[in-house]
Amino acid sequence: MRDKSNPLTLPEAAFRKRFRLSKSAFNYVLAELKFEGHLSTAVPPMIQLGATLSLLASGGYQHLVGNDFLIVIGCIDGTHFGLQKPTLNEHMFFNRKGYHSLNSMIICDHEYRILAIDSKYGGAAHDSFVWKHSAQRKFLEEQFNQNNVKNVWLLGDSGYPLEPWCLTPFRNPEEGSTQARFNEAHSKARCVVERTIGILKGRWKILSNDKRSRYKPEKMAQFGNVCAALHNICIHFKDASYCRHYASETINTEVDMGNETHLTKIGHKIRNQIMLALENTI
Structure with missing residues (x-):
């Protein structure tokens, strides 16, 4: 490639x-x-x-959105696939919203294509935990450490740790500040993943929160993978019938309060440079 x-x-x-x-x-x-x-x-x-x-x-x-050489490769968020109460390890699937589910990590591009889905963990798992143990994060970290990728990022909300390969918004910026303007641009770009999740779950009702599927968690994870593949096929063939009706999903973000690390410090530098670059183009 x-x-x-x-x-x-x-x-x-x-x-x-x-x-x-x-x-x-x-x-x-x-x-x-x-x-x-x-x-x-x-x-x-x-x-x-x-x-x-x-x-x-x-x-x-x-025209640089979706260019042949990519700067931002996608957006990331978590969503819950509803389950009925599992018989094994029930506590691992009970989420903070008060029902049982899988916490599924979704990564998409600017055209609503799902680039990755990870449904291995129960609803009790935090978004940052799912991300930390994902193959996608491991790959990006390895590429960064090998100096192969230094300017490829995912956009995530404050439920994810700030890292050199994952950009998150500033916390509590002053109104009208450069940081606030960065957050606004970040939010506008990242909302595509919320719309993608809304379209996915709107089209394939088995994944919606209110269904509380009777299937085992492992089977639901497989259903999630299949539905994501079918979603991409619909995108490829430009079937937008559900895009108008299921444009987004309401997601309550739980802020990641992870410790400051060397990688976090690098992430701060990268985010600040992008913030200043955006400010200079306004």
């Missing part, structure tokens, strides 16, 4: 169309520019130059 964080991996024709320069000319300009004060956690110079050329060529940023 092509390295989607490197615009130079685009085919030459697509590269010229996007940036109006050949790859040789692009590399020449990149070598001539000086990026003073560049931090290891910042957006790489190659991506900065690519974004600038794309803006100059097109006159706007709008």
Whole structure:
């Protein structure tokens, strides 16, 4: 697979169309520019130059959503698949909303496609716990530590820990502040996952909270996987019949209060840089 964080991996024709320069000319300009004060956690110079050329060529940023080299790859949230009271380990499935369920982690892209689903844990598990033990987080952490991915992120609400690969909103920002404006932009981008969950559960009623399925948790997890695959098929064939009626799901966020770590500190630096970059474009 092509390295989607490197615009130079685009085919030459697509590269010229996007940036109006050949790859040789692009590399020449990149070598001539000086990026003073560049931090290891910042957006790489190659991506900065690519974004600038794309803006100059097109006159706007709008087409960069879902670009061929990705900056934000998706959004993440948790949702509950209702169950009747299980006979084994009942306490692990009783959620804070007062019923039994699976806490299913959903990752989607900007077109409502489900990129990952993890329904292994009961409703008593916190969103951050499900995320911490997921294969997706392990992969992103490994890629980050190997210096392969430094500018690929998921957007999560405050129920997730701030990490170099998972950006969360600022807590309690002052009204009108730069942090508040970042949170507004973050919320507008991240709400796609709430709509995706709403569409998924609206179309496949077996997953809805009020059904309290009689099936065992393991079977419900399998149903979740199948429904997610069918959801993506519907998206592919542009069946939007449920998008209008089930546009979002109301989700009460339980704030993650995890300890400050080295990775959290890196996440703070990355988030602050993106916040300042957004402020400069307004």
